[in-house]
Amino acid sequence: MSKAGIVFYAPSQLNSFAKSNVLKKLKENYDLRIFSTRIPIADSLEKDYREIVELITIPEMVRKVSGFVQMVSLWRFRDRSMNHLVRAMASFGTKKEQDSWKCVVVSEMKISYWKRLTVRFASLTLVFVCLRLLERLLLEFFAAKKFKLYFKGVRALLLPFSGHIGADFGNLVWVARRLSIPVIGLQENWDNLATKTFILEEPDYFLVWGDQSAGHIRSVHRLFDVKVSVVGSPRFSPYFQDRRAIPAVSTESGKRVDLRDRQFILVAGTGDGIDDVMLVRLVANAFSPKVRKRISANLTIVYRPHPMTRTAVDYTTLLHEFPSMLIDAGPESRSFGHHNALVKSAALVINHFSTLTVESLLCGTPVMVPLFLGRSEARYRYEHILNEWHHMMGVGLISRIKTPRTPEEFTEHLIEALQEDASEVGPDINLDWICKKSDYVEEVSRFINLNL
Numbered sequence: 001m002s003k004a005g006i007v008f009y010a011p012s013q014l015n016s017f018a019k020s021n022v023l024k025k026l027k028e029n030y031d032l033r034i035f036s037t038r039i040p041i042a043d044s045l046e047k048d049y050r051e052i053v054e055l056i057t058i059p060e061m062v063r064k065v066s067g068f069v070q071m072v073s074l075w076r077f078r079d080r081s082m083n084h085l086v087r088a089m090a091s092f093g094t095k096k097e098q099d100s101w102k103c104v105v106v107s108e109m110k111i112s113y114w115k116r117l118t119v120r121f122a123s124l125t126l127v128f129v130c131l132r133l134l135e136r137l138l139l140e141f142f143a144a145k146k147f148k149l150y151f152k153g154v155r156a157l158l159l160p161f162s163g164h165i166g167a168d169f170g171n172l173v174w175v176a177r178r179l180s181i182p183v184i185g186l187q188e189n190w191d192n193l194a195t196k197t198f199i200l201e202e203p204d205y206f207l208v209w210g211d212q213s214a215g216h217i218r219s220v221h222r223l224f225d226v227k228v229s230v231v232g233s234p235r236f237s238p239y240f241q242d243r244r245a246i247p248a249v250s251t252e253s254g255k256r257v258d259l260r261d262r263q264f265i266l267v268a269g270t271g272d273g274i275d276d277v278m279l280v281r282l283v284a285n286a287f288s289p290k291v292r293k294r295i296s297a298n299l300t301i302v303y304r305p306h307p308m309t310r311t312a313v314d315y316t317t318l319l320h321e322f323p324s325m326l327i328d329a330g331p332e333s334r335s336f337g338h339h340n341a342l343v344k345s346a347a348l349v350i351n352h353f354s355t356l357t358v359e360s361l362l363c364g365t366p367v368m369v370p371l372f373l374g375r376s377e378a379r380y381r382y383e384h385i386l387n388e389w390h391h392m393m394g395v396g397l398i399s400r401i402k403t404p405r406t407p408e409e410f411t412e413h414l415i416e417a418l419q420e421d422a423s424e425v426g427p428d429i430n431l432d433w434i435c436k437k438s439d440y441v442e443e444v445s446r447f448i449n450l451n452l
Contacts, residue, residue: 003031004448005151005181006158007055009168012308013160015235016188019336022234025441030448033154037168056146058171062138066167068122069135071109073198074165076123081220082388083195086380092116104374104381105272105352132200139174147175156182156452159203163192173201182452185226186234187213190355190434194220194390205451207231207444209435216390229447232438238340239363240437245341249302250330252315257326259345263418264300264326266342268351273311275352276303277318278373283350284322286411295418299347304328304339306354348417353385353392357401358434366417367401370410397429 006023008014017023026032034052071092078088089101091109093116111119122131151157157176161169169185176183183203187193190209193216205227208214214228238245247264249257267283269276280303287299303325305313315327332338340359343349349360350368360367371382386392386403395401402417404410431437 003033003153004156004158005033005035005154006160007035007037007172008160009037009172010160010162010164012162013188015334015336017160017186017234020234020237022441022444026444029441029445035150037172053150055150058139058167059142062135062142063167063171065131065135065138066171067165068119069131069200070165070167070170070197071119072122072128072131073200075119076128077198080198080222081194081390082384083390084198084220087196092119099379101380102375102378104275104378105270105385106380136174139171140178143171143175144178148179151176151179151181154181156184156448158184158186160186160188161192161199161206162188163196165197170199170201173203177201177204184448188234190358191389191391193217199223202226205229205447207447209233210433212391212394212434220390227451229443230436231443231447232436232440234440235336236359236362236435236437237440238337239344239359240439245337245344247341247345248332248338249326249328249342250332250338251327252330254331256330256332259300259302259342262300263298263347264302264345266346266349266356267301267303268349268354268356269303269305269309269313270352270354271306271308271310273306273309273313274375275373276305276309276311276313279350279352279370280318280322280325282370282373282407282410283414284325286414291411291415294415299418301325302328302342302346304333304342307334348414352382357395358431361398361400362431362435362437364400368410368413368417369401369403371403371405372407372410394429394433398431 023034035055036052037055074084075088075092078085086101086103086106089097090103090106091111093101122128159169159172173183182205185203185206187208193208193213199221202223203226206217207229208217209232210230214230217223217226217228247259249259251257265283267280284301292299301322315329319325319327328342343356343359343365344363346365348366348368349356351357353369357367357369369382371386374381383405386396396403402413404413
């Protein structure tokens, strides 16, 4: 295949596929055309890829209909997984249902009472069929012919899947297939195919991290015609290289703190960020003088907020409370590869089931996830997430991850993890099941050569 196209429609995709050098390497193998939709392209990226084509904007009316279809599908198919059920109840349930299903990590969409009723009504079979027909008619009328000019000569379209409720992925799949252009979906993150939304427009192919996600294509999304192939992650190449990068913290003031000679714990925030401060306090307060005598008096705590956290944390107040702690939230903290060195060198990573859980396990760093934290009013808690969400199933089998259920267990596991000799830890399960250790570009290129 001589010519392919790739579309970016979310800022996170630039980091996953461009700053990771995946895009650059793919361009060496193919005549790759790069498209974007309504997202700002960073100056550095624009300098390297001046030929980026900004696609036409699908009319807002059509986008709103597609977004509404996504909301309706979340309610209509909510029983396919516990994650979707929790999210559907949080946003579209009655007041009683919302209270009963309040979750430690799921934030409900701010939707009026009447819109909730409309979503539930539209989920009825006949209404939903009519709604889907309307969506496709609008796409046919407003988009198909216009996109034909942009995609002229493109023999396959690579399309990252971010897993969020929105119009872009489904609309682009429909348009490409309408123009007889094969679509290759690309899994972007660990939970993309098991949470938040449903894929309604089926691509021709889907390239996923591991067999775990391949199963989600069928079990969660009920897609049976798409050809699925396991290729690994575009973001994890630094973990599979022998080169040892120097771990460092980038502070808000712009200072770079070298950690190569320090033992440190990495506390990682999540996307919603609701329990970040609670988690930091738990870790910091666990190091009583008695505990420090059993481990290392010079242990440093590094807190790394999620780069796109939805809940702002007051770093000044946090540093005033824990002055010896380091916060990795400065100018370099979002640079590709920056956090990989921290994960690889940490004595222990503590988080609440972010993707750093997988990253830590892949490079042999022990992980701890305290299940007892979370907002007191939340009834759906971390222990439910561990055992009931599709992408979490099987995580409890991994020996390097500890999930304490009480503060006492947390302290015990903390001491054990910091005293444990990594060479004495027994073999883990096959982590390729979650994410294949691979050369991502090589795997994608091989797939394209064999199938297109």
